[in-house]
Amino acid sequence: MGALTLSRRGAILSGGAALLASPAFSLKPPLLRTGLDRLLSDRADLIRGKRIGLLTHAAGIDRTGARGVDRLAALPGVTLARLFSPEHGLTGAAAAGEAVADGRDAATGLPVQSLYGARRHPDLTGLDALVIDLQDVGLRCFTYAATMADCLKACASAGVEALVLDRPNPLGGLRMEGPLPRPELMSHVAALPVPLRHGLTMGELARLANAALPAPARLTVVAMTGWQRRMGTEVFGAGGLPFARPSPNLRSAGALLAYPATVLLEGTNLSEGRGTPAPFELIGAPWIDAAALAKALNREGLDAVRFVPAAFTPDASKYAGQPCQGVRLERTGLGRYAPLHTGLTLLAVLHRLYPRDFAVTGGKPPFLDLLMGESRVRTMLMAGENPAAMAGPWSYACERFRASAQRWLLY
The missing domain is CATH 3.40.50.12170 (Uncharacterised protein PF07075, DUF1343)
Structure with missing residues (x-):
């Protein structure tokens, strides 16, 4: 771009x-x-x-x-x-x-x-x-x-x-x-x-x-x-x-950078880290294997970001009081960070690893559709399409x- x-x-x-x-x-x-x-x-x-x-x-x-x-x-x-x-x-x-x-x-x-x-x-x-x-x-x-x-x-x-x-x-x-x-x-x-x-x-x-x-x-x-x-x-x-928090859960510059990648999880049954010390930098659920998820995500070879296994227990929001496993998103400074592509990759890997547990939530329309402004990403995600295909039409629209x-x- x-x-x-x-x-x-x-x-x-x-x-x-x-x-x-x-x-x-x-x-x-x-x-x-x-x-x-x-x-x-x-x-x-x-x-x-x-x-x-x-x-x-x-x-x-x-x-x-x-x-x-x-x-x-x-x-x-x-x-x-x-x-x-x-x-x-x-x-x-x-x-x-x-x-x-x-x-x-x-x-x-x-x-x-x-x-x-x-x-x-x-x-x-x-x-x-x-x-x-x-x-x-x-x-x-x-x-x-x-x-x-x-x-x-x-x-x-x-x-x-x-x-x-x-x-x-x-x-x-x-x-x-x-x-x-x-x-x-x-x-x-x-x-x-x-x-x-x-x-x-x-x-x-x-x-x-x-x-x-x-x-x-x-x-x-x-x-x-x-x-x-x-x-x-x-x-x-x-x-x-x-620096002053623009919202209660955006508590650092790191959170501001992670937010565009992990905010899409608000439309799913994954915790986006609310109720933890690092909202939007930590994500997970009780049914996730932290090491397996981190390994799968890092294999995707995303620029400027890595995923570290993490365990946490939220004190509020999704899964409050329940032990969760997941990953922490960390910036590496190597390459060009593309947060929305990172977010789509996160969703796709979660769906691939946990097809019975991972779910899009919300009413009609689902909240993921409202966040994205389109339903195409959700339907392609649930059909197992890859992130590049999901993001295909965006380049022309952005230009x-x-x-x-x-x-x-x-x-």
Whole structure:
């Protein structure tokens, strides 16, 4: 897959136009600043004198680790009137899929309106602008982009300005994998017509989603500076940005990299490691032989990853309290990591080794179909097809999408 090649350093996008900063020449890599950092340091004029709402979560922090909620609440000339939260809530403590109730932020006393519960669209009454600051993980099935898209619809309907503060895609912006969702399988885990691993930032997704509206919202994207599409999880820690969990079970950079490969197990009867010290890095079930599974997976010769036998007992979620065997996914740094191909290989090997025990779960449609955005992978998997055949049509679909997505890129 070729690189997405559009570079617009320091862009702030408003109404489709780009306002470009001109950084001084330097031999050092540019300082990586998120949209939040830029808003606070040099673009507060975008919200000064306005009454704003803020959609954010526990990963909505600045370079020092301070909450964006607190920084914006203290900003002179700005009235932060209402908070909104996505899946997992403002504090990031709610479990996956758990309905989150409205509440109040303990530090500021501001009301928090949940957008993952009884409602999906924000109440924008009395607001001049809605600021959106969410850390995505680079996969379509992560629900933050769906919540953002719902908010853009609400802003368009209410005539309220939308400001999206951009953040890095931890999987990078050069590669795409997976199918685009079929219309009949679009849902909150497949809300946008993008590949499963989409290679876009939240700001770029916002531009795409907004342009699809019959009457688009007044959207401004405050772009990052210093981010390049080749960058991945190294932006955290040594890269200058503090790491904060985007969800309760994504606790490290390693988990962010494993997640695209193992999230598909959510649609099966395998534990994806919830309730263990290493969710999404550990996978297994009571009926697995750890050594046999690790040996079979490592024989597949996947680039940049190896599988280590593991034993664990989850204290929550699938198989809580039951001893399980399985594998731990570890990155080797050798070759080019293709997480979705790794995930398909994992499913195929599990089905081959344990045809009587391994099962796809969920209702109609099965959750695996919703995650993938298509049913073809499930039917081919259960028929014993190989991963290359399952992924065959994706390359062409991703190339077509890559060409059409050029107009939305900021970097």
